[in-house]
Amino acid sequence: MQSMKRLKILILDDNPLCTDKYASILKEQGHEVFCAHHPTQAFEIFKSTPIDIFICDILLPDANGLDILRTIKQNHKSVDVIMVSGQKDLNLVAKAFRIGAFDYIVKPVSAKKLILSIKRTACYQRNISHPSNISNPNSLIDNDLANKIGREFIGVSQQMQHVVNMALLAATDKEMNVMITGDNGTGKEIVARIIHHASERHPEPFCPINSAAIPDTLLESEFFGHKKGTFTGAVENKKGCFELANNGTLFLDEISEMPHGLQAKLLRAIEEKKIKPLGSNEEFEVNLRIISATNSKPEKLISNNKLRIDLFHRLNTFMIHIPPLRDHKQDIEPLTNFFAHDIAQKRKMNPIKIDKRVYQKLNNYNFPGNVRELRNMVNRAILISGTNTLSPNNFKIETMANQKPNAKGSLKLEDNEKKLIHYALIQSNNNNSKAAKLLGISRDTLIRKKRKYNIFLSENNWFSKNPNGNYNFL
Ligand SMILES: Nc1ncnc2c1ncn2[C@@H]1O[C@H](COP(=O)(O)OP(=O)(O)OP(=O)(O)O)[C@@H](O)[C@H]1O
Numbered sequence: 001m002q003s004m005k006r007l008k009i010l011i012l013d014d015n016p017l018c019t020d021k022y023a024s025i026l027k028e029q030g031h032e033v034f035c036a037h038h039p040t041q042a043f044e045i046f047k048s049t050p051i052d053i054f055i056c057d058i059l060l061p062d063a064n065g066l067d068i069l070r071t072i073k074q075n076h077k078s079v080d081v082i083m084v085s086g087q088k089d090l091n092l093v094a095k096a097f098r099i100g101a102f103d104y105i106v107k108p109v110s111a112k113k114l115i116l117s118i119k120r121t122a123c124y125q126r127n128i129s130h131p132s133n134i135s136n137p138n139s140l141i142d143n144d145l146a147n148k149i150g151r152e153f154i155g156v157s158q159q160m161q162h163v164v165n166m167a168l169l170a171a172t173d174k175e176m177n178v179m180i181t182g183d184n185g186t187g188k189e190i191v192a193r194i195i196h197h198a199s200e201r202h203p204e205p206f207c208p209i210n211s212a213a214i215p216d217t218l219l220e221s222e223f224f225g226h227k228k229g230t231f232t233g234a235v236e237n238k239k240g241c242f243e244l245a246n247n248g249t250l251f252l253d254e255i256s257e258m259p260h261g262l263q264a265k266l267l268r269a270i271e272e273k274k275i276k277p278l279g280s281n282e283e284f285e286v287n288l289r290i291i292s293a294t295n296s297k298p299e300k301l302i303s304n305n306k307l308r309i310d311l312f313h314r315l316n317t318f319m320i321h322i323p324p325l326r327d328h329k330q331d332i333e334p335l336t337n338f339f340a341h342d343i344a345q346k347r348k349m350n351p352i353k354i355d356k357r358v359y360q361k362l363n364n365y366n367f368p369g370n371v372r373e374l375r376n377m378v379n380r381a382i383l384i385s386g387t388n389t390l391s392p393n394n395f396k397i398e399t400m401a402n403q404k405p406n407a408k409g410s411l412k413l414e415d416n417e418k419k420l421i422h423y424a425l426i427q428s429n430n431n432n433s434k435a436a437k438l439l440g441i442s443r444d445t446l447i448r449k450k451r452k453y454n455i456f457l458s459e460n461n462w463f464s465k466n467p468n469g470n471y472n473f474l
């Protein structure tokens with residue numbers, strides 16, 4: 001491992017006890033440290049010294065840390081800013097990220113937190129060295145966290161760094177409900193796991209539940225449990241996910257798929273922190289954090305009457321948006337390398353070499369299925385190649401320019417989506433998991449889309465229901 005460069009670090013905090021404490025920790029690490037107790041003092045130092053990292057307290061007596069951050073980002077673009085905030089300032093810190101802060105530290109600032117934040121900042125922005133507890137050079141989470149969630153989170157773009165920072169920030173408040181938005185396959189579930197495992201709740205369960213994958217009639221019991229004999233088929237007592245996730249995190253995937261009646265019951269359970277299993281007279285208390293996810297815009301769900309606004313406000317104390325892969329293309333190369341390495345390791349193959357032209361080809365594609373689609377594509381390329389070298393022709397993608405619209409066929413996205421789903425189901429012998437893999441979407445998403453278009457198989461023919469209620473052959 002390379003050693004870290006001696007950095008010039010400026011600390012702004014009105015409290016000299018704080019600046020002295022941080023300074024002594026950072027000096028011990030071999031850095032050159034400057035302290036300011038007032039913004040004007042900090043601006044003076046910026047004029048005369050090429051600062052690498054600026055540590056800025058958010059709450060200053062006669063200035064707002066965010067205004068200072070804005071000024072610094074405008075005038076000294078290359079400076080990385082770490083904001084320091086009290087526990088109660090979470091919204092402020094979220095704003096700080098939007099303005100361009102690189103990292104945050106929640107008070108009290110320990111030597112460990114400070115050193116790791118400096119290492120992360122230095123490692124990411126300047127690629128100088130690598131924190132000792134991060135194994136993959138492009139991983140955005142440390143080893144310990146990756147082990148806990150059983151996965152790496154890869155990225156080099158500012159956007160993904162921002163997502164991880166927001167997730168780690170959300171983790172610090174174990175009571176806060178979080179809503180994650182992003183298209184299919186962008187990594188919503190993995191981010192939910194990061195929040196859970198980085199939080200105090202991590203020894204307790206993380207329970208994912210997807211309303212799209214469960215028939216409406218069973219949903220209530222899935223959520224709240226039931227007593228034996230409550231309905232036909234209730235042959236024994238069953239615990240619902242609220243009880244199973246108690247003290248831990250409940251991950252509500254695809255919230256928009258939840259029937260309205262259940263949304264009302266969910267709201268009550270969240271507000272009262274109590275649940276009552278079906279057929280039971282007893283209520284019991286639950287304590288959990290809810291992380292919800294959706295691939296639609298929440299405002300749209302609310303206006304389309306798919307999500308209750310009161311429930312939305314309860315779930316959305318903190319919002320994290322994951323951008324589609326086409327908006328952070330710098331991550332395509334590290335993700336491709338990571339997936340190739342990961343898949344080769346799992347299959348006990350020799351290390352995989354990737355032709356540089358592969359990245360060019362992938363960069364010209366817009367990845368409607370996002371990171372999951374890229375992973376499936378790499379998987380397929382390894383199979384097709386049959387060697388340990390991947391070249392562009394192992395990646396079967398149609399670039400937009402090559403796609404010729406079929407003059408006879410409809411160009412309507414919906415029609416084509418139905419046809420593709422149909423085709424994938426035939427190819428996979430009506431196996432949802434396999435068809436989803438072919439389509440580059442999750443099984444749950446496929447099931448949701450099948451329900452949306454009412455796609456079903458009857459006597460060896462596939463049907464889809466029209467908006468006017470008629471059934472069409474596919
Ligand atoms: N940054 C990343 N680094 C490594 N793997 C990733 C990353 N983002 C996503 N993945 C992988 O891509 C796949 C899809 O991620 P995930 O299931 O979290 O997406 P999602 O947004 O929940 O998708 P859906 O909307 O379809 O449910 C998973 O295999 C996940 O491990």
Ligand SMILES: [Mg+2]
Nearest residue numbers: 188189253442
């Ligand atoms: Mg998901």
